[in-house]
Structures are given as C-alpha cells and as structure tokens.
Amino acid sequence: MRERPSWDVYFMDIARAAATRSTCLRRQVGAVLVREKRILATGYNGAPSGLTHCAEAGCLRDRLGVPAGERHEICRGSHAEQNLLVQAARYGTSVAGATLYCTNEPCSICTKLLISAGIAQIVYEAVYPDPLARELRDEAGLPTSHLDRDDLDRPR
Numbered sequence: 001m002r003e004r005p006s007w008d009v010y011f012m013d014i015a016r017a018a019a020t021r022s023t024c025l026r027r028q029v030g031a032v033l034v035r036e037k038r039i040l041a042t043g044y045n046g047a048p049s050g051l052t053h054c055a056e057a058g059c060l061r062d063r064l065g066v067p068a069g070e071r072h073e074i075c076r077g078s079h080a081e082q083n084l085l086v087q088a089a090r091y092g093t094s095v096a097g098a099t100l101y102c103t104n105e106p107c108s109i110c111t112k113l114l115i116s117a118g119i120a121q122i123v124y125e126a127v128y129p130d131p132l133a134r135e136l137r138d139e140a141g142l143p144t145s146h147l148d149r150d151d152l153d154r155p156r
Contacts, residue, residue: 007037014042018042025055031103041088041093081100085114103126111133123145124145
C-alpha cells in the first residue's frame with residue numbers, strides 16, 4: 001500500500017498549487033486556511049480582481065530597486081494571506097482558530113491581520129526577511145512552524 005502524505009504536506013501542496021495563480025513578477029505565493037482538516041479559503045498574491053496584473057503594468061518596487069520585505073504599500077498586489085482573509089470575509093466564513101499554510105513566511109502586515117483574525121497557527125515553507133513579523137508572532141504567542149521543502153515527509 002502506498003504511503004499517504006501527512007496533513008502538513010497535503011495542505012502545503014495545495015498552497016503551492018494556489019501559488020501557480022500568482023500574478024506577481026517577484027515572488028509567487030500561495031496560501032490555504034484550514035480548520036479541522038477542512039479548507040476554508042485559499043489565496044495567492046497579485047493585483048485585486050479586475051485590475052491590471054503586474055505582468056502587464058510592471059513592478060514599481062522592481063523599478064525603484066526596493067528589496068524584499070520593504071515598502072509593501074507601493075505594491076499594486078495584495079499578499080496571498082490578505083487575499084484568503086478577504087475571500088473568507090466575502091463569503092462569510094469564520095477563520096478564528098484556523099491554521100494557515102503558506103508557501104512564504106507572512107510579512108508583518110499580514111501577520112497583524114492574521115493575529116487580529118484569530119488564526120491559531122501558521123505553517124510556512126520559505127523564510128521571508130521581516131524580523132518584525134517574527135516579533136509580533138512571538139508577542140502574540142502565535143505558534144509558527146517552518147517546513148523546509150527538503151525535509152517534508154512526502155512519500156517517494
């Protein structure tokens with residue numbers, strides 16, 4: 001009998017699939033919000049619905065040479081975590097007590113939103129350069145786990 005993936009691997013794979021919809025030129029990020037092993041919402045980073053995608057409009061942060069983790073306010077796109085929270089709100093889905101699976105560690109802006117929304121746990125794959133986000137999660141007592149792509153217990 002074949003070995004099934006762990007729940008963490010399963011949900012991170014779904015977050016990776018969501019990332020393929022990203023319209024960001026710099027980083028493709030996907031996220032999935034789960035409670036009791038059920039998906040509540042998904043999200044990926046990119047321009048808001050109905051607006052010109054970054055691939056067409058270009059990236060102001062790239063043009064200005066802004067490093068990763070800085071000046072989020074001048075980006076035309078929303079982060080995957082923001083988009084999944086908006087999706088949940090739009091369709092009336094409570095997110096309190098849920099676990100976030102995200103292909104990237106949430107930034108400080110997303111971390112503040114996740115804390116305020118009552119997210120119970122964060123599981124991420126790639127590290128993001130935002131020390132304030134880590135400080136905020138620590139202060140809030142928000143459990144956070146880093147799943148290294150090479151260490152995932154995916155069946156072979």
